[in-house]
Amino acid sequence: xxxxxxxxxxxxxxxxxxxxxxxxxxxxxxxxxxxxxxxxxxxxxxxxxxxxxxxxxxxxxxxxxxxxxxxxxxxxxxxxxxxxxxxxxxxxxxxxxxxxxxxxxxxxxxxxxxxxxxxxxxxxxxxxxxxxxxxxxxxxxxxxxxxxxxxxxxxxxxxxxxxxxxxxxxxxxxxxxxxxxxxxxxxxxxxxxxxxxxxxxxxxxxxxxxxxxxxxxxxxxxxxxxxxxxxxxxxxxxxxxxxxxxxxxxxxxxxxxxxxxxxxxxxxxxxxxxxxxxxxxxxxxxxxxxxxxxxxxxxxxxxxxxxxxxxxxxxxxxxxxxxxxxxxxxxxxxxxxxxxxxxxxxxxxxxxxxxxxxxxxxxxxxxxxxxxxxxxxxxxxxxxxxxxxxxxxxxxxxxxxxxxxxxxxxxxxxxxxxxxxxxxxxxxxxxxxxxxxxxxxxxxxxxxxxxxxxxxxxxxxxxxxxxxxxxxxxxxxxxxxxxxxxxxxxxxxxxxxxxxxxxxxxxxxxxxxxxxxxxxxxxxxxxxxxxxxxxxxxxxxx
Amino acid sequence: xxxxxxxxxxxxxxxxxxxxxxxxxxxxxxxxxxxxxxxxxxxxxxxxxxxxxxxxxxxxxxxxxxxxxxxxxxxxxxxxxxxxxxxxxxxxxxxxxxxxxxxxxxxxxxxxxxxxxxxxxxxxxxxxxxxxxxxxxxxxxxxxxxxxxxxxxxxxxxxxxxxxxxxxxxxxxxxxxxxxxxxxxxxxxxxxxxxxxxxxxxxxxxxxxxxxxxxxxxxxxxxxxxxxxxxxxxxxxxxxxxxxxxxxxxxxxxxxxxxxxxxxxxxxxxxxxxxxxxxxxxxxxxxxxxxxxxxxxxxxxxxxxxxxxxxxxxxxxxxxxxxxxxxxxxxxx
Numbered sequence: 001x002x003x004x005x006x007x008x009x010x011x012x013x014x015x016x017x018x019x020x021x022x023x024x025x026x027x028x029x030x031x032x033x034x035x036x037x038x039x040x041x042x043x044x045x046x047x048x049x050x051x052x053x054x055x056x057x058x059x060x061x062x063x064x065x066x067x068x069x070x071x072x073x074x075x076x077x078x079x080x081x082x083x084x085x086x087x088x089x090x091x092x093x094x095x096x097x098x099x100x101x102x103x104x105x106x107x108x109x110x111x112x113x114x115x116x117x118x119x120x121x122x123x124x125x126x127x128x129x130x131x132x133x134x135x136x137x138x139x140x141x142x143x144x145x146x147x148x149x150x151x152x153x154x155x156x157x158x159x160x161x162x163x164x165x166x167x168x169x170x171x172x173x174x175x176x177x178x179x180x181x182x183x184x185x186x187x188x189x190x191x192x193x194x195x196x197x198x199x200x201x202x203x204x205x206x207x208x209x210x211x212x213x214x215x216x217x218x219x220x221x222x223x224x225x226x227x228x229x230x231x232x233x234x235x236x237x238x239x240x241x242x243x244x245x246x247x248x249x250x251x252x253x254x255x256x257x258x259x260x261x262x263x264x265x266x267x268x269x270x271x272x273x274x275x276x277x278x279x280x281x282x283x284x285x286x287x288x289x290x291x292x293x294x295x296x297x298x299x300x301x302x303x304x305x306x307x308x309x310x311x312x313x314x315x316x317x318x319x320x321x322x323x324x325x326x327x328x329x330x331x332x333x334x335x336x337x338x339x340x341x342x343x344x345x346x347x348x349x350x351x352x353x354x355x356x357x358x359x360x361x362x363x364x365x366x367x368x369x370x371x372x373x374x375x376x377x378x379x380x381x382x383x384x385x386x387x388x389x390x391x392x393x394x395x396x397x398x399x400x401x402x403x404x405x406x407x408x409x410x411x412x413x414x415x416x417x418x419x420x421x422x423x424x425x426x427x428x429x430x431x432x433x434x435x436x437x438x439x440x441x442x443x444x445x446x447x448x449x450x451x452x453x454x455x456x457x458x459x460x461x462x463x464x465x466x467x468x469x470x471x472x473x474x475x476x477x478x479x480x481x482x483x484x485x486x487x488x489x490x491x492x493x494x495x496x497x498x499x500x501x502x503x504x505x506x507x508x509x510x511x512x513x514x515x516x517x518x519x520x521x522x523x524x525x526x527x528x529x530x531x532x533x534x535x536x537x538x539x540x541x542x
Numbered sequence: 543x544x545x546x547x548x549x550x551x552x553x554x555x556x557x558x559x560x561x562x563x564x565x566x567x568x569x570x571x572x573x574x575x576x577x578x579x580x581x582x583x584x585x586x587x588x589x590x591x592x593x594x595x596x597x598x599x600x601x602x603x604x605x606x607x608x609x610x611x612x613x614x615x616x617x618x619x620x621x622x623x624x625x626x627x628x629x630x631x632x633x634x635x636x637x638x639x640x641x642x643x644x645x646x647x648x649x650x651x652x653x654x655x656x657x658x659x660x661x662x663x664x665x666x667x668x669x670x671x672x673x674x675x676x677x678x679x680x681x682x683x684x685x686x687x688x689x690x691x692x693x694x695x696x697x698x699x700x701x702x703x704x705x706x707x708x709x710x711x712x713x714x715x716x717x718x719x720x721x722x723x724x725x726x727x728x729x730x731x732x733x734x735x736x737x738x739x740x741x742x743x744x745x746x747x748x749x750x751x752x753x754x755x756x757x758x759x760x761x762x763x764x765x766x767x768x769x770x771x772x773x774x775x776x777x778x779x780x781x782x783x784x785x786x787x788x789x790x791x792x793x794x795x796x797x798x799x800x801x802x803x804x805x806x807x808x809x810x811x812x813x814x815x816x817x818x819x820x821x822x823x824x825x826x827x828x829x830x831x832x833x834x835x836x837x838x839x840x841x842x843x844x845x846x847x848x849x850x851x852x853x854x855x856x857x858x859x860x861x862x863x864x865x866x867x868x869x870x871x872x873x874x875x
Contacts, residue, residue, distance in 0.1 A: 009628035014583030442556045492559025492572035499594040519582035523589035524793030
């Protein structure tokens with residue numbers, strides 16, 4: 001008995017008392033689907049590459065590689081994508097959406113500046129895939145197929161690769177140096193590109209390959225019947241943009257009217273201004289809020305002095321003059337003619353009424369279904385003809401570069417599976433990380449940084465890029481505005497706030513945390529105080 | 543504010559750590575090497591704010607003193623749930639005597655250390671609000687008045703929770719407790735009683751007085767660290783929600799502390815030698831109702847027979863704090 005007076009038991013630690021037995025619910029680290037990822041037509045894992053970029057330094061390259069897993073055009077995307085991710089961004093409900101697109105551009109430009117490349121890390125499969133069309137969708141598919149070890153040949157009808165990225169999107173929105181660099185990186189993977197090699201008879205050619213991906217796009221301007229005088233100068237927006245890209249300086253006159261309300265109409269009007277038109281006026285049959293053009297394009301066009309005539313259709317074109325009829329929206333929002341006519345001075349009229357696909361190459365391909373001028377495909381992007389897949393503007397979906405790139409990626413995945421006779425694992429889509437799953441208290445107040453724009457004077461006289469990039473400090477700050485919705489970003493809050501020391505912080509970066517179930521009482525404070533909603537409570541099995 | 547603001551976006555000052563921060567910019571609680579002065583296995587209720595507050599305070603004090611620290615505890619929840627004989631959750635020298643004499647014992651320990659020449663060993667006294675504002679109040683005032691070298695910490699959960707949720711001198715008006723039932727035309731605790739020990743401590747003109755909540759970890763840690771730079775009597779009053787006694791969800795402990803501060807119900811400030819030197823301003827102001835509604839002790843103010851008049855009186859108290867301490871966000875005064 002060497003214990004002190006009145007002491008009969010040895011001192012013990014309370015760790016002998018396993019309070020985990022009190023628990024009725026268990027905290028589990030989970031990953032929810034961030035709304036940006038959910039909205040990305042190219043299937044980028046945006047939250048994850050922003051997470052890498054937030055580290056700065058080496059993180060930019062890791063971020064770039066994460067983007068490249070899904071999309072071979074980060075620098076192009078950072079210029080021309082209409083960023084549905086930003087529309088979906090939860091931070092939009094807090095102050096203003098994260099400038100995801102500007103960070104993507106910074107990372108993409110860094111890759112070009114520093115010469116980062118990707119490689120094919122699998123042995124050749126020996127299988128040959130034909131890609132028809134070197135637009136965004138075809139290049140994206142070629143890239144993903146090449147990285148999976150397939151031998152890819154692209155046949156392109158035009159003189160250069162890029163498709164609508166080159167012949168539809170003007171230089172002032174996408175610098176050709178950037179486009180060339182990102183296309184070259186794909187070709188450097190061993191993708192064979194045949195230019196001026198229009199495919200006319202697919203049914204014969206397809207037998208030389210193990211699979212085919214069709215991505216010929218939609219480059220025929222849709223026509224509308226408008227009575228026109230003999231001296232009327234009418235041309236097509238698609239032809240105008242293509243001509244300018246090929247070095248032509250079409251004579252449009254002093255006053256140019258553009259008919260249509262889409263992005264191509266904006267591009268045609270802005271191009272006309274740059275070609276010397278003192279007045280470019282967009283004529284559209286509905287109202288501003290119903291026009292399909294993206295808001296940023298509309299804003300930039302307005303900045304450049306493009307004029308707009310809403311609720312108007314063109315009924316007659318004469319030399320130097322258009323006849324316009326006023327429209328009214330009916331109850332269903334459809335424009336109806338009013339019979340009121342007016343005249344508008346215009347030296348030329350550019351039609352931007354949508355585009356159609358030239359599908360003549362498909363004649364004779366068995367099983368292939370064409371409906372409303374586009375090719376029907378399944379969820380796996382395969383047409384009715386086994387082994388022939390299609391994507392981009394020639395299939396029925398929204399037409400944008402990003403959607404096309406997404407099609408290329410999805411098609412590549414299914415072509416790869418089809419070639420190896422496997423069923424691809426269905427992608428798991430976790431529940432959406434909605435705004436109410438976040439604890440926004442913990443995020444710093446941080447106003448958004450917007451990209452600078454080129455001086456207006458230079459925008460009216462040159463094809464220099466209008467939207468400029470962020471410097472590193474600004475891009476980093478913008479990346480760090482990310483809320484990391486639904487995914488742990490290692491803020492240590494759960495470790496800090498547990499009243500029972502039941503969260504174990506692992507030592508290695510990236511290993512994150514574990515719940516110590518011996519002591520976790522299931523109070524749920526870690527769940528409530530996780531900024532990004534990356535922990536959830538689940539009932540214990542009783 | 544007392545702490546240096548972290549100019550790092552995504553998260554900054556408000557979370558415990560952040561992978562992007564230099565290790566020395568992280569809070570003590572974000573470090574794997576923290577002392578865990580109050581370790582696992584203690585018998586505090588789920589979501590206990592006091593257990594959390596005690597670890598926050600003592601871990602920060604351990605870091606500030608290089609681990610040369612003694613804690614003296616008055617009777618209360620904290621003492622009971624941490625030391626059922628023969629187990630202890632404490633990972634530092636820890637002493638308990640009686641309910642009412644905590645500050646006196648702490649003063650005695652400080653005197654003994656001084657007599658032995660152990661000037662580098664510092665003393666923290668701690669108690670709940672019962673042990674501080676009521677039962678130990680005489681000893682506490684004496685400790686202040688003699689300027690004994692002790693940091694005394696009150697974990698304020700606004701009642702005697704350990705004995706079955708009875709009213710203390712820190713219980714707010716209208717709150718229902720075991721002996722201030724939600725009955726009659728003035729249900730719950732009466733208006734116009736109780737006391738603010740932080741203000742009383744300031745009246746003693748001791749070197750340092752501060753208030754804090756478990757919702758603002760960095761602020762709390764900075765105040766502990768600052769308190770340890772002074773010699774003499776110091777007082778820290780930490781607001782610690784009690785899920786059991788307040789009838790709140792165990793997951794809401796930190797949220798309630800945050801709402802108490804953001805509504806102005808609980809003013810967070812610092813004072814030196816009797817003068818207020820800094821306040822934590824409100825960041826996202828909320829009406830007191832947001833703070834009251836999640837708590838069952840205020841359920842009689844809402845529901846079928848609501849008492850908006852009493853809610854308004856509580857709002858008046860919050861507004862008085864806001865005016866008195868200047869708590870509105872910068873630019874909003």
